[in-house]
Amino acid sequence: MQTILVTGGAGFIGANFILQARKAQWANVINLDKLTYASNLQTLAELQSDPSYHFIQSDIGNVELVS
């Protein structure tokens, strides 16, 4: 299965996209989010025990990490 990188995945659109990807099992997901005021990790709580979902708190401007 492919692995996708989702940036801003703790926001409204990203979180729902990730839930859809994992529920339909069409991708493993790495979620990179800075966790600003707009974030809500509760939306993704059901994925806490999903081994195919990984969360990283960082800024997309972190070139070293993103590459």
Ligand SMILES: NC(=O)c1ccc[n+]([C@@H]2O[C@H](COP(=O)([O-])OP(=O)(O)OC[C@H]3O[C@@H](n4cnc5c(N)ncnc54)[C@H](O)[C@@H]3O)[C@@H](O)[C@H]2O)c1
């Ligand atoms: N209940 C609702 O209907 C509802 C709720 C929220 C938003 N919205 C709508 O959804 C749209 C916005 O959704 P969205 O998902 O694009 O944005 P968002 O603001 O919901 O989420 C953006 C995410 O990107 C992250 N982010 C921002 N800068 C970052 C950076 N430099 N590095 C890493 N992560 C970063 C934030 O922490 C946040 O989690 C708007 O149209 C808004 O009105 C609707």
